[in-house]
Amino acid sequence: MEKTIYIAPFIHCESLTELDVCPNGMIGVGADGKIAFVRRDMKGRQLPVEEGWEEAKVVSVGENCFFFPGFWVVDTHIHASQYPNAGVFGKSTLLDWLNTYTFPLESSFKDLDKAARIYNRVVARTLSHGTTTACYYATVHVPATNLLADICHSRGQRAFVGRVCMDRLSPEWYRDESTESAVNDTKASIDHIKQIDPEYELITPIITPRFAPSCTDATLTALGKLHHETDLPVQTHISENKSECQLVKELFPHSASYTDVYDSTGLLTSKTILAHAVHLSRDERKLIRERKAKISHCPASNTALTSGTAKVRTMLNEGLTVGLGTDVSGGYTPSLLAQCREAIFVSRHVAMDHGDDAKLSVEEALYLATRGGAEVVGLQDRIGGFEVGKDWDAQMVSLGPVVPETVGLDGREGLVEVFGGEGWEEKIAKWVYTGDDRNTVAVWVKGRLVHCREGWRP
Amino acid sequence: MEKTIYIAPFIHCESLTELDVCPNGMIGVGADGKIAFVRRDMKGRQLPVEEGWEEAKVVSVGENCFFFPGFWVVDTHIHASQYPNAGVFGKSTLLDWLNTYTFPLESSFKDLDKAARIYNRVVARTLSHGTTTACYYATVHVPATNLLADICHSRGQRAFVGRVCMDRLSPEWYRDESTESAVNDTKASIDHIKQIDPEYELITPIITPRFAPSCTDATLTALGKLHHETDLPVQTHISENKSECQLVKELFPHSASYTDVYDSTGLLTSKTILAHAVHLSRDERKLIRERKAKISHCPASNTALTSGTAKVRTMLNEGLTVGLGTDVSGGYTPSLLAQCREAIFVSRHVAMDHGDDAKLSVEEALYLATRGGAEVVGLQDRIGGFEVGKDWDAQMVSLGPVVPETVGLDGREGLVEVFGGEGWEEKIAKWVYTGDDRNTVAVWVKGRLVHCREGWRP
Numbered sequence: 001m002e003k004t005i006y007i008a009p010f011i012h013c014e015s016l017t018e019l020d021v022c023p024n025g026m027i028g029v030g031a032d033g034k035i036a037f038v039r040r041d042m043k044g045r046q047l048p049v050e051e052g053w054e055e056a057k058v059v060s061v062g063e064n065c066f067f068f069p070g071f072w073v074v075d076t077h078i079h080a081s082q083y084p085n086a087g088v089f090g091k092s093t094l095l096d097w098l099n100t101y102t103f104p105l106e107s108s109f110k111d112l113d114k115a116a117r118i119y120n121r122v123v124a125r126t127l128s129h130g131t132t133t134a135c136y137y138a139t140v141h142v143p144a145t146n147l148l149a150d151i152c153h154s155r156g157q158r159a160f161v162g163r164v165c166m167d168r169l170s171p172e173w174y175r176d177e178s179t180e181s182a183v184n185d186t187k188a189s190i191d192h193i194k195q196i197d198p199e200y201e202l203i204t205p206i207i208t209p210r211f212a213p214s215c216t217d218a219t220l221t222a223l224g225k226l227h228h229e230t231d232l233p234v235q236t237h238i239s240e241n242k243s244e245c246q247l248v249k250e251l252f253p254h255s256a257s258y259t260d261v262y263d264s265t266g267l268l269t270s271k272t273i274l275a276h277a278v279h280l281s282r283d284e285r286k287l288i289r290e291r292k293a294k295i296s297h298c299p300a301s302n303t304a305l306t307s308g309t310a311k312v313r314t315m316l317n318e319g320l321t322v323g324l325g326t327d328v329s330g331g332y333t334p335s336l337l338a339q340c341r342e343a344i345f346v347s348r349h350v351a352m353d354h355g356d357d358a359k360l361s362v363e364e365a366l367y368l369a370t371r372g373g374a375e376v377v378g379l380q381d382r383i384g385g386f387e388v389g390k391d392w393d394a395q396m397v398s399l400g401p402v403v404p405e406t407v408g409l410d411g412r413e414g415l416v417e418v419f420g421g422e423g424w425e426e427k428i429a430k431w432v433y434t435g436d437d438r439n440t441v442a443v444w445v446k447g448r449l450v451h452c453r454e455g456w457r458p
Numbered sequence: 459m460e461k462t463i464y465i466a467p468f469i470h471c472e473s474l475t476e477l478d479v480c481p482n483g484m485i486g487v488g489a490d491g492k493i494a495f496v497r498r499d500m501k502g503r504q505l506p507v508e509e510g511w512e513e514a515k516v517v518s519v520g521e522n523c524f525f526f527p528g529f530w531v532v533d534t535h536i537h538a539s540q541y542p543n544a545g546v547f548g549k550s551t552l553l554d555w556l557n558t559y560t561f562p563l564e565s566s567f568k569d570l571d572k573a574a575r576i577y578n579r580v581v582a583r584t585l586s587h588g589t590t591t592a593c594y595y596a597t598v599h600v601p602a603t604n605l606l607a608d609i610c611h612s613r614g615q616r617a618f619v620g621r622v623c624m625d626r627l628s629p630e631w632y633r634d635e636s637t638e639s640a641v642n643d644t645k646a647s648i649d650h651i652k653q654i655d656p657e658y659e660l661i662t663p664i665i666t667p668r669f670a671p672s673c674t675d676a677t678l679t680a681l682g683k684l685h686h687e688t689d690l691p692v693q694t695h696i697s698e699n700k701s702e703c704q705l706v707k708e709l710f711p712h713s714a715s716y717t718d719v720y721d722s723t724g725l726l727t728s729k730t731i732l733a734h735a736v737h738l739s740r741d742e743r744k745l746i747r748e749r750k751a752k753i754s755h756c757p758a759s760n761t762a763l764t765s766g767t768a769k770v771r772t773m774l775n776e777g778l779t780v781g782l783g784t785d786v787s788g789g790y791t792p793s794l795l796a797q798c799r800e801a802i803f804v805s806r807h808v809a810m811d812h813g814d815d816a817k818l819s820v821e822e823a824l825y826l827a828t829r830g831g832a833e834v835v836g837l838q839d840r841i842g843g844f845e846v847g848k849d850w851d852a853q854m855v856s857l858g859p860v861v862p863e864t865v866g867l868d869g870r871e872g873l874v875e876v877f878g879g880e881g882w883e884e885k886i887a888k889w890v891y892t893g894d895d896r897n898t899v900a901v902w903v904k905g906r907l908v909h910c911r912e913g914w915r916p
Contacts, residue, residue: 084877087891088884091817117863121875124867306806306817332799332891333873341790348764349807359549359764405575409582415791415895417579419542426546433545433790436894437873 001447003056004029004458005049007042008396009066011428012385013367016316021424027067028053029392033447038388059458064400064418064427069370069385070132070393070445071336079137080148081106081115082329083122089329093305094241097330098170106139106164107174115144116151122334123148123155127451129335130395130440133158135235135273135296135325135377137208140164140176142185146192149203153196156450158393160377162208162235163189165223169214179219183226190232202446204233206273211237212261213247224266233271233377235296236262239284240276241307259284268293273376275325276301277315278308285318294321294376297368299342301330309350312343312368313358323373324365340365340432362432392447395440399427414438459905461514462487462916463507465500466854467524469886470843471825474774479882485525486511487850491905496846517916522858522876522885527828527843528590528851528903529794537595538606539564539573540787541580547787551763552699555788556628564597564622565632573602577609580792584615585909587793588853588898591616593693593731593754593783593835595666598622598634600643604650607661611654614908616851618835620666620693621647623681627672637677641684648690660904662691664731669695670719671705682724691729691835693754694720697742698734699765717742726751731834733783734759735773736766743776752834753780755826757800759788767808770801770826771816781831782823798823798890820890850905853898857885872896 006027014020026039028050037050049056061067085101092100109115126134134152136159138145145163152159163186167176176182190205197203207230209215209223227234239245239258248258255261259280262268270292277295280288288295297310315322324339325331331339340362347360360368374384383393399416415434418427431439442452449458464485472478484497486508495508507514519525543559550558567573584592592610594617596603603621610617621644625634634640648663655661665688667673667681685692697703697716706716713719717738720726728750735753738746746753755768773780782797783789789797798820805818818826832842841851857874873892876885889897900910907916 084875086875087888090887091814091819113863117861118877121861125873125875128867303803303806306809306814308810309807335873345761345803348761349767351764352766356549356764361549403575403579405571409586415583415793417542417544417583419576429548430545 001031001033003031003053004447005053005056005058006060006067007058008061009424010068010386011066011424012069013363013371016364016367017361019363019366019425019428023424025067027386027392028056029447031447033392035386035388035390035392038386057458061396062398063402065396065398065441067386067394068130068397070383070395070443071130071369071440078126078134078326078328078334079330080119080122081109081137081139081144083118083125083334085329086334087329087332089304094244094307094330095247097305101329103170103174109139109141109144112143112147115141115147119144119148119151123151123157124451126334127155127157127443128437128440129337130437130443131157131334131336132393132395132443132445132450133373133377133379133383135160135162135206137162137164137210137235140166140174140185142188145189149189149193150196153203156202156445156448158202158383158445160204160206160233160235161189161193162206164208164210165219166210166214167216167219176219179216179222182219183222186223186226190230207232207234209234209236209267211244212258213244213251217252217265220261220265220267227269227271228266231271233273234267234269235273235275236267237276238262238274239279240302241305242279245279257281257284257287259287263287263291271378275327276307276310278302278310285315285320289319294323296325296376297322297343298325298327298331299346300332300339301325301327303342303346304332305330309346311350311354311358312347312360313350321372321375322368323376324369335437336369337432337435340369343368362429365432366428392444394444396442397431397435397439398441399431399435399439459489459491461489461511462905463511463514463516464518464525465516466519467882468526468844469524469882470527471821471829474822474825475819477821477824477883477886481882483525485844485850486514487905489905491850493844493846493848493850496844515916519854520856521860523854523856523899525844525852526588526855528841528853528901529588529827529898536584536592536784536786536792537788538577538580539567539595539597539602541576541583541792543787544792545787545790547762552702552765552788553705555763559787561628561632567597567599567602570601570605573599573605574609577602577606581609581613581615582909584792585613585901586895586898587795588895588901589615589792589794590851590853590901590903590908591831591835591837591841593618593620593664595620595622595668595693598624598632598643600646600650603647607647607651608654611661614660614903614906616660616841616903618662618664618691618693619647619651620664622666622668623677624668624672625674625677634677637674637680640677641680644681644684648688665690665692667692667694667725669702670716671702671709675710675723678719678723678725685727685729686724689729691731692725692727693731693733694725695734696720696732697737698760699763700737703737715739715742715745717745721745721749729836733785734765734768736760736768743773743778747777753778754783754834755780755801756783756785756789757804758790758797759785761800761804762790763788767804769808769812769816770805770818771808779830779833780826781834782827793895794827795890795893798827801826820887823890824886850902852902854900855889855893855897856899857889857893857897
């Protein structure tokens with residue numbers, strides 16, 4: 001890769017509640033894909049740059065454009081195989097939704113041609129929405145899971161790829177035959193990823209028990225053992241829906257709680273990502289904090305499936321680490337920008353019952369989608385913001401030209417309307433509320449251009 | 459206009475809960491813009507058509523395309539002048555939002571150049587989202603209000619245009635000077651619309667007291683009198699937010715309820731549109747039903763401003779007529795398609811507390827956005843569905859080509875993903891959940907093409 005200097009406004013999250021806006025920025029990205037220097041006082045290309053960068057390629061931007069950390073650094077939770085069902089769930093809730101919509105679709109991934117078509121599309125689409133890192137649930141199928149890893153690797157998306165383990169509750173035609181086969185198939189997928197990316201620079205295997213009700217105690221315990229042996233991360237669901245919580249009580253009568261099911265099987269550690277966390281008790285949240293496990297909040301899914309409202313403010317106040325997940329196809333969209341809106345809106349519904357403190361701001365939603373996500377997967381030192389030494393996982397955002405005096409829609413522009421005179425805070429709010437993939441002009445992962453819109457050239 | 463035959467699948471709402479899907483349809487639209495015939499058994503252009511239509515122009519469509527009633531027949535409630543603030547509201551609630559964001563913007567519409575730029579853009583954008591009829595709040599300014607009417611008329615959007623009346627509560631620099639001036643300015647705007655559209659074929663004036671707290675008793679009474687003299691419709695807000703409801707109690711100590719404020723001043727009739735209706739009591743809903751007044755549900759706004767959740771199922775069960783409004787800029791988007799999603803999602807939140815019956819289906823949301831909206835403005839005999847004699851207010855929707863085997867995003871396609879094999883019910887669900895303006899290829903009002911995407915030709 002060429003050394004590149006990006007001259008543009010850049011914006012990232014300073015803290016949970018504050019954005020750092022640098023209107024006249026310059027960021028140098030080395031041939032290793034890492035940020036080599038950051039300057040905040042640029043007013044044009046003519047200023048002198050660091051020694052050794054005189055010949056570097058320069059990328060600058062037009063009006064109403066800025067760089068933002070690669071969205072979202074982490075989509076902490078997305079079921080890649082369910083993508084074709086996005087938007088299709090009727091009035092169902094979790095457990096009937098699985099049987100009606102999800103298991104039949106997932107089981108079809110034994111067909112590798114089908115898997116190739118859908119996984120290619122998911123990765124292309126999530127990149128086009130600015131998702132530079134995704135935590136994928138694949139299916140039980142080893143070849144298709146490995147294919148997903150290959151596709152992420154070749155398209156350049158940072159990904160955690162999990163072969164799904166499940167040896168009960170689902171239909172006979174879609175489950176692991178035994179604990180042994182669940183573990184062996186998981187290992188097969190780990191081995192494959194080791195072959196294509198030995199240092200896990202871009203692709204990391206993730207141990208993936210679907211969720212407690214889908215796994216026997218023996219399988220959870222075996223996966224917990226594998227987790228400790230390999231030190232690989234774990235992802236699963238927790239406490240999404242009341243019927244599911246009741247089911248867990250019945251299936252694990254000796255466990256103190258849903259959280260304890262994972263803890264007692266060795267699956268609750270600082271490298272564990274728990275999706276949903278809607279109905280956790282205070283004691284469960286305490287245990288999660290003690291184990292330093294992480295939360296993936298999936299607001300669109302929780303609303304679509306009437307699962308409930310996760311109490312994000314409470315979790316943040318208690319010191320839990322929270323990122324955002326799309327939970328496609330429980331969630332209807334692979335866009336993390338849309339998910340920011342949904343997180344804000346769910347927090348409004350929590351506020352209606354529990355008071356204004358529950359409200360998440362635009363800045364907080366963006367934090368969850370960038371630095372929060374990076375913390376969830378333990379990559380906060382490598383991605384999530386624009387600091388020297390971090391990887392250049394970034395998206396170039398364009399809000400389009402200022403609305404002209406004489407009117408005309410050219411039909412290709414996005415929906416964000418800048419009338420002129422807006423400050424950065426207002427522009428960012430307009431992006432989050434009215435923006436979509438049309439505003440994500442180009443996307444980089446580790447310095448590599450992995451997506452750009454038709455017509456854009458660096 | 460030319461007689462035109464549209465050969466395509468068409469879909470409209472049969473009832474609140476059912477769609478009528480006609481995969482092989484043919485609709486003839488006469489030179490008067492009205493539907494002349496509807497056939498459901500077409501399998502190609504070669505079938506004989508009605509006598510006298512042999513020479514008519516023919517419009518047919520590609521794969522995954524269909525006609526849907528002009529969205530949404532009614533955006534029952536949109537503040538055109540607030541459009542530049544869409545997405546900008548921070549964490550505010552209604553009353554501070556008005557002072558911080560709304561009044562300063564609205565007052566600037568005394569500048570006609572500014573009004574022209576923004577109103578032209580609003581009308582172009584709402585048409586591009588498929589909104590064929592809109593119920594607009596303008597501002598207090600007569601020239602700008604008249605300009606909005608002119609713009610709707612020339613661009614061909616069916617509209618109800620209301621000059622806003624408000625003689626208290628707002629800052630001195632943005633209010634009516636007196637009851638007399640409020641009424642006279644309203645009449646001036648009515649006179650203007652009479653000049654440009656004497657029969658109110660496309661543009662209708664609508665009497666618009668902002669909301670009870672903004673108007674003195676004398677002004678409400680005078681507007682009630684004007685309503686009865688002119689038989690013109692009325693639009694206002696009701697019971698959006700708890701602080702507002704408390705304020706109404708204090709300002710109108712002799713009124714039995716918020717609803718009674720409008721009823722006792724002659725403003726609650728079958729031609730009244732009440733936006734929001736979040737915190738209505740049972741008695742108020744009963745009174746509204748008795749008066750046959752109508753409700754505009756604004757789910758995105760109610761969530762964004764933490765106003766509360768309107769109980770749509772309850773209102774429907776009690777026999778109230780409900781349509782959907784965007785309430786821009788309380789709502790973040792002028793898209794009624796997005797508003798359908800928001801209505802469904804708000805209903806999920808209501809269901810979390812009040813049981814599954816509260817849930818609105820995709821079909822029900824579409825009904826509210828088409829026939830429901832038409833009923834709200836009393837146009838159910840003219841628009842809202844594809845029946846002989848109705849106006850051709852329609853949108854052509856394209857879900858795009860089936861996802862190819864070999865992957866590539868061409869960058870101009872929308873977000874709906876059709877993988878092949880989906881039934882119409884699933885396609886419609888995907889449209890509602892993942893679609894946007896990119897899927898609305900062309901829009902007609904009264905048979906006139908009023909919007910189409912770049913590259914499309916009839």
